[in-house]
Amino acid sequence: MSMRLISEHGGEKLGVRPWMRFGAVGVAVTTAAAVGGRAVDADSAWYGSLRKPGWQPPSWAFGVVWTPLYATIAYAGGRALGAAGDRRRRTRPAASLAINLTLNAGWNWLFFSLRSPQAGLVGTVLIDLSNVELIHRMARTNWAAARALLPYAAWCGFATALNGSIARQNPKATAVARHSP
Structure with a gap:
C-alpha cells in the first residue's frame, strides 16, 4: 500500500498518513518543550531576587x-500540514512552525541561562512576530489550524507583557548576574 492516501478527509488532502x-x-x-525546559530554573536565587x-x-x-498550549500547537501543525497537500506546499508552514518552536525554546535560554529579562523580552517579541506569521501561514492552508493557535498567541502576548514588566523592574538584572557566581 502506498504512503499516499488518495481520498480526502474533512477537507484535508492527506499526502502522508495522519498518525x-x-x-x-x-x-x-x-x-x-524539553529543550526549553532544560534552561528553566525558577528556584534559582537569581530568579527569586x-x-x-x-x-x-x-x-x-x-x-x-503550557501543557494544553503545546498540544494545540501539535494539533494545528499536523492539521495544517495535512491540508497543505504535497511536499512543496508543506514546506512553508513546516518552516514557520520550526522557526516558531525554536524561538519558543530559545526564550528560556535567553531569560534563565543568560539571566537576562532584557534578552528574554527580545525573545518574546520575536515569538509574537513569529506567531502572527505562523497563524497567517496556517490560515492559508486550514482555518481550524489557525484558530487553534489563537490561545497560544494570546498567552505569548501576555508573556511579553509579563517579561516586559520584569525587565522594567529589574534594569540591572543582567549586569548583576554577570558578576555573581
Missing part, C-alpha cells in the same frame, strides 16, 4: 497553561 504527520509534529513540539509584578501567575500555573 505520521501528527506524530512528527508532536515530536517536534515535545522536543522544543527579581522584582515581579503582582499580576504574575503562580509558578505552578505555567505548567498548567
Whole structure:
C-alpha cells in the first residue's frame, strides 16, 4: 500500500498518513518543550531576587497553561500540514512552525541561562512576530489550524507583557548576574 492516501478527509488532502504527520509534529513540539525546559530554573536565587509584578501567575500555573498550549500547537501543525497537500506546499508552514518552536525554546535560554529579562523580552517579541506569521501561514492552508493557535498567541502576548514588566523592574538584572557566581 502506498504512503499516499488518495481520498480526502474533512477537507484535508492527506499526502502522508495522519498518525505520521501528527506524530512528527508532536515530536517536534515535545522536543522544543524539553529543550526549553532544560534552561528553566525558577528556584534559582537569581530568579527569586527579581522584582515581579503582582499580576504574575503562580509558578505552578505555567505548567498548567503550557501543557494544553503545546498540544494545540501539535494539533494545528499536523492539521495544517495535512491540508497543505504535497511536499512543496508543506514546506512553508513546516518552516514557520520550526522557526516558531525554536524561538519558543530559545526564550528560556535567553531569560534563565543568560539571566537576562532584557534578552528574554527580545525573545518574546520575536515569538509574537513569529506567531502572527505562523497563524497567517496556517490560515492559508486550514482555518481550524489557525484558530487553534489563537490561545497560544494570546498567552505569548501576555508573556511579553509579563517579561516586559520584569525587565522594567529589574534594569540591572543582567549586569548583576554577570558578576555573581
